[in-house]
Amino acid sequence: MKALVVTGRNQYVLKTVPVPEPKEGEMLVKVEACGICAGDIKASHGTARFWGGDGMPAYCEPPFTPGHEFFGRVAAIGGKVPGDFSVGDRVISEQIVPCGECWYCKRGMYWLCDPHNVYGFKYYLNGGMAEYAILPAGSRNYHVPDDFTLEQGALIEPFSCSLHAVRQADPHEGDTVVLAGAGTLGLGMVQALSQRRFRQLIVLDLMDSRLRLAKSFGADEVLNPSACNAVEEVKKLTGGVGCDIYIEATGHPAAVQQGLDMLRKAGRFVEFSVMSGPSTVDWSIIGDARELTIVGSQLSPNCYEDVISSLKKGTTRTEGVITHRFPLSDWEEAYRVAQTKDAIKVVLIP
Template identity: 50%
Template sequence: MAVKGTIPKTMKALVAYSKDDYRFEPEYPTPECGADDIIIKTEACGICAGDLKCSHGAAMFWGDDIQPSWVKPPFIPGHEFFGTVVQIGENVTDFQLGDRVAADQIVPCGKCRFCKDGHYWMCQPHDMFGFMYYTNGGMAEYVRYPKNAVVSKIPADMLMEQAVLIEPYGCSKHAVDRAEISNEDVVVISGAGTLGLGMVTYARMKNPKLLIVLDMQDNRLAKAKEFGADLILNPGKCDIDKEIKALTEGYGCDIYIEATGNPASVIQGLTIIRKLGTFVEFSVFSKETTVDWSIIGDRKELDIRGAHLSPYAYPFVIENMSKGNLKTDGIVTTTISLEDWERGFKLAGGAEGDLKVVIKFD
């Protein structure tokens, strides 16, 4: 088999052997390149809230008495990553050595009903980078992109601080698209972390009647204002229901996008949204949320929409980051080495007020 490019036999990697056993491995086997594969040298990998919740043992990843385990250890975490092509298999024709690339988090099977009808991000097997041993993620020096990976090229001159945000901003775009915002809508985005801010800068391009952002941290609200919010509100400092109702003649917001992963934000949204409104849920939750479902049906007849991953989003995100239409300044707040991953995970959990913490490779 002809393979172009060479890579070392071992690499530095963070490996999850179980929910209680994450280890930095200085000499882990590098991935092997098959005939249809691409091997990239990782430039950087962001630490996502999903990575943190997985490392904390959340049941949606590791299973419990109700649901089976989804992850397949030992695996290398990380899905917010990009890099440079350093090895390609003999059947690869669309990419060359030296290309900068990023891939969708999911690796679709191409055979299930969802893949066949174009909804590849809901692929039934649902293999994703950073959670399975056969689709290892970006917290390693090298990553293998298999044949079915959805790979996009990145401009050679794109800054690391932008390129590492392609995956989260793709998710932000999909969530906002699910809301179907018009220029007559009062839109509330709850949460101004990395994903929420990605939603803010993209929602601004939709030109809503009023774009309101909620967060408990004033520094994040200031960034939301910089990224295009018309109004910023801190739920810890004011009565959100009263404020939103005062702005909408007592009706409530037309659209509520939940991006915090906090059960209180869900209840808040159901309170402040108007009848016949649209509620979009994106977040990964670490615990269950209990609400009065009669609000959804009998009282308000709401449209409740989920948002998962970043389908068909990368080309748009890459183009509009490059043009400056999607703001990214100040999102990456800390870069660390892979060896310092434990501190990185702690910082990504908000220990010192960071937005996006990134593992950067030489």
């Protein structure tokens, strides 16, 4: 089979490799599509967060096949697996494969599992940028309806991360929520938010095309901070008080200060992004000046089933989110396009 293989820092090659054989408790999946995540892009740049250096340990353990945003059809099953799967079924695996043994796993917080094995970064857990992938024993697998489009299947993973962030934000009646960043994850959050009851959703992004999509998915107001003073506009839309909840989904350090500036006292700051660099703020704003609550959001615990059913019902939509599709052989061009402004989600079709 064809597989993208990362043999070391900045060393990516398309190879022909043997189709893996599922061992006891494993499933072999014929991959239908695999999205390119911001994390895959950052790993491809050889950044310290993934490859070590600057005081950080290496997360990547080559050789591996990247890709954790994949789904496909069961091609073979090794012995017995949980979840009533048969050959030919469509399946998606949660991006993290928990160890089941660590402090977090033992307390049910599997998404914070200490070894933190996500598909597509380690030689023992290859991802979906290949014709076939193995779902190992202990993986968390879900049925994907047969009538799902490629878009619906490929967006289950990112939209599940969006749903968890919205659960962390936990808006209530009367709240004004500001969401900064309308990329794939932000657009998923707009939709998860629009299924909750609160006063208004204001979405910020530097790209008008993304703001139009956000509006079509249910944003009440959209603002482009490059064309207005976003802090002043949010204050105007909240009677001068500021927003109740701010969700940071841009990955840009400047969006942190922006959020602190537009939150009301006792507001809630939800951090979702992988930042492009450190953010420096006057920390006293959290305590002495505003009494803010800071909440993080990682991965997508207990979200896949709800996202699949909401996609099935049509309450979560996918139009316009996948902007580009490439065959696996064009992975290099796909990675390049994924970093351009016109791209929202780029998927590879093995």
